[in-house]
Amino acid sequence: MYENEKRISAMEALKHVHSNMKLGLGTGSTTKYFLDGLGELVKSGKITDITGVPTSLRTADLAKSYGIKIENNLEGIEIDFDGADEFDGSGNLIKGGGGALVREKIVAYNSKEVYIMADHSKFSEKLHSFPLPVEVLPFMEDVTKKNIEKTGCKATFRDGKKFKSDNGNYILDCRFDFTDVVLETEIKMIPGVVEVGIFSGITTKVFIGENEKCRVMDFQKS
Numbered sequence: 709m710y711e712n713e714k715r716i717s718a719m720e721a722l723k724h725v726h727s728n729m730k731l732g733l734g735t736g737s738t739t740k741y742f743l744d745g746l747g748e749l750v751k752s753g754k755i756t757d758i759t760g761v762p763t764s765l766r767t768a769d770l771a772k773s774y775g776i777k778i779e780n781n782l783e784g785i786e787i788d789f790d791g792a793d794e795f796d797g798s799g800n801l802i803k804g805g806g807g808a809l810v811r812e813k814i815v816a817y818n819s820k821e822v823y824i825m826a827d828h829s830k831f832s833e834k835l836h837s838f839p840l841p842v843e844v845l846p847f848m849e850d851v852t853k854k855n856i857e858k859t860g861c862k863a864t865f866r867d868g869k870k871f872k873s874d875n876g877n878y879i880l881d882c883r884f885d886f887t888d889v890v891l892e893t894e895i896k897m898i899p900g901v902v903e904v905g906i907f908s909g910i911t912t913k914v915f916i917g918e919n920e921k922c923r924v925m926d927f928q929k930s
């Protein structure tokens with residue numbers, strides 16, 4: 709869905725990459741357009757000396773296949789490029805639809821700039837349309853689920869517990885009427901919760917594909 713808009717947003721974001729940069733490399737289908745484009749530039753030698761910090765095993769594999777140097781070292785990341793499942797007018801995000809939220813949040817938090825690429829359908833005035841992904845430890849996970857539900861949602865294990873993250877944990881998809889960003893800390897306080905897919909105060913730009921064009925929203929990292 710909206711593949712062309714995803715590609716347009718990724719190509720616009722890619723214009724901010726030049727030789728000799730250290731980048732955060734996100735996960736998902738929109739980021740894949742970015743990585744494909746970056747890979748072409750690297751392979752053709754138009755851009756050189758790119759180091760990437762990947763947010764998932766699949767992103768690491770893809771980047772390596774393009775000859776992009778991979779490093780698991782957070783120091784000096786200039787821009788993190790990633791997608792989102794939903795975003796609002798303040799740059800708050802819901803992430804984790806692909807199960808990569810833990811590593812994505814670590815990389816985003818430690819990057820100077822965070823550029824999000826998305827098609828227009830991911831925008832909501834108030835975050836509500838995408839169920840909030842929460843990563844939980846595979847230990848007493850049914851109790852963790854019940855405690856999360858006390859915050860006002862209906863939670864479901866992704867693929868009935870068949871899905872495990874790169875970190876070996878379960879993902880709960882939590883359906884709220886409205887995902888208030890204050891839930892990030894409330895849910896994170898629950899024992900057994902590893903990370904919450906609310907990214908607040910972390911985005912610096914959102915590239916939004918709208919038909920054949922790209923609109924850019926700017927924010928300050930808090």
Ligand SMILES: O=C[C@H](O)[C@H](O)[C@H](O)COP(=O)(O)O
Nearest residue numbers: 736737738804805806807808
């Ligand atoms: O865990 C996955 C990530 O948060 C993705 O960035 C997010 O799900 C968006 O993915 P896509 O670009 O495929 O819609």
